Amino acid sequence: MGLTxxxxxxxxxxxxxxxxxxxxxxxxxxxxxxxxxxxxxxxKQANRLDIMTRESKISKRKEFVSxxxxxxxxxxx
Numbered sequence: 865m866g867l868t869x870x871x872x873x874x875x876x877x878x879x880x881x882x883x884x885x886x887x888x889x890x891x892x893x894x895x896x897x898x899x900x901x902x903x904x905x906x907x908k909q910a911n912r913l914d915i916m917t918r919e920s921k922i923s924k925r926k927e928f929v930s931x932x933x934x935x936x937x938x939x940x941x
Contacts, residue, residue, distance in 0.1 A: 865931075866930050866933065869938060871934075872938035876939075884936075893921075893925055894929075
């Protein structure tokens with residue numbers, strides 16, 4: 865989804881290295897949650913709540929990465 869141009873402007877004070885570090889850190893979190901999700905999927909019935917929790921965390925972090933990438937893309941225009 866990403867941010868609008870106006871939202872990107874509002875985040876113009878964030879240094880690029882900080883954005884890149886946040887993207888890297890968040891991607892590591894996503895990878896960890898996906899590993900956990902793989903293990904939980906072995907018994908879907910017993911782990912249903914934990915699976916939904918991990919899927920939600922993954923989704924929120926992917927959205928965050930998308931937003932950060934929007935800021936980087938906006939600055940390259």
